[in-house]
Amino acid sequence: MHIPDGYLGPITYGSLWAAIAPIWFYASHQIKKTLKATQIPLLALSAAFSFVVMMFNIPIPGGTTGHATGATLIAVLVGPWTAVIAVSIALVVQALVFGDGGITAIGANCFNMAFAEVLVGYAVFRLVAGRQREATSTQGTRFLIGAAIGSYVGINLAAFLTAFELGIQTILHVGQDGRPIYSPFPLRLTIPAIMIEHLALFGIIEAVVTVVVLLYLRRSHPDLLRRQS
Amino acid sequence: MKTQKSNYGKLWTGIGILMFLAPMGLILPELFRAGGAWGEWGVEEIRDIAGYVPGGLKHISEVWSAPIPDYAFSGWNKGVKSYIAYLASGLVGIVIVVAVSYVLGKVLKRENDDRVQ
Numbered sequence: 001m002h003i004p005d006g007y008l009g010p011i012t013y014g015s016l017w018a019a020i021a022p023i024w025f026y027a028s029h030q031i032k033k034t035l036k037a038t039q040i041p042l043l044a045l046s047a048a049f050s051f052v053v054m055m056f057n058i059p060i061p062g063g064t065t066g067h068a069t070g071a072t073l074i075a076v077l078v079g080p081w082t083a084v085i086a087v088s089i090a091l092v093v094q095a096l097v098f099g100d101g102g103i104t105a106i107g108a109n110c111f112n113m114a115f116a117e118v119l120v121g122y123a124v125f126r127l128v129a130g131r132q133r134e135a136t137s138t139q140g141t142r143f144l145i146g147a148a149i150g151s152y153v154g155i156n157l158a159a160f161l162t163a164f165e166l167g168i169q170t171i172l173h174v175g176q177d178g179r180p181i182y183s184p185f186p187l188r189l190t191i192p193a194i195m196i197e198h199l200a201l202f203g204i205i206e207a208v209v210t211v212v213v214l215l216y217l218r219r220s221h222p223d224l225l226r227r228q229s
Numbered sequence: 230m231k232t233q234k235s236n237y238g239k240l241w242t243g244i245g246i247l248m249f250l251a252p253m254g255l256i257l258p259e260l261f262r263a264g265g266a267w268g269e270w271g272v273e274e275i276r277d278i279a280g281y282v283p284g285g286l287k288h289i290s291e292v293w294s295a296p297i298p299d300y301a302f303s304g305w306n307k308g309v310k311s312y313i314a315y316l317a318s319g320l321v322g323i324v325i326v327v328a329v330s331y332v333l334g335k336v337l338k339r340e341n342d343d344r345v346q
Contacts, residue, residue, distance in 0.1 A: 004269055006283075006290030032337050040334035041237045044327045045244065051326045052247045055300070055319055056254040059263030066266055067254070085333070093326050098318060099295030166268055173285060181285035183268070184275070193267050221236060 001162045005102030007183040009173040012165055017107030023115050030081035046074040046086035058205055066202035069113050072121030072151035073210040077224055080122040087114035112158040121154025151210040152203040159198035163190040251319045252312040
């Protein structure tokens, strides 16, 4: 889901840079209002977790690979706006240092995975969990189900946005010879290719990672599962 | 404060364990003969798949040379060496990500403190 440099033309990557800049500004503003010194380690832990969990490439035998992002999990634990910044930090370092995702595509990749996935994953979590926004050792089934469904929906939304952004390049930018000059694969190819693997496998991996970490934290760090807001 | 610190210490240990396990993210795809992620191919692979190299794609793909491309060191692209490079990349990445988070966190918090005063 990390779009490399060159796949997106300037219209798309420029628009998504323009979209992510005010989102980062607003998220920083939200963090400013609430951040306490004791929460800085949580921001760092979240960014480090997102970075390292994305290194676990899960193979489809004979096919492609994919990975979890931790985006919804982090939103559930530290709130959506801190999660936007945490996942963005991981994605920017991946692009700049490791060439995982392009630098022109940082806006796009952050919009997909650090904004849309985080916010929608978190909204679905809130919707399903309802009033059960705390998970203790004796309760929390709705909390966990909400986080699982939220993370499944969230990563699939990011996958859809990625497929859409890649697919529209064949419409937006065509050379004089009639061939696409950026990503050459049309929507009818990108949507099924990316969506089937995420709906069938990587979305479930994301939900499992979310639930396993929450089950662990419920026992070891119950304070983290008590929502502050 | 002290208990909170030791609390987080346990979570950092968890990040460390994940870091040491991260080469599984390289070994498993090799074991199951899986390629990279869909739509993250290099220029040569694009040539094989699409039958040509789109001009704009080639041009923009050259704007940035990452210092540690694909979590690998040059010449350390296969076997055990590639797993070591992947592990080391994980360590480097985590250190940078954590440093950026702390700097950003401190800056945002300081602005917050300034405003309160």
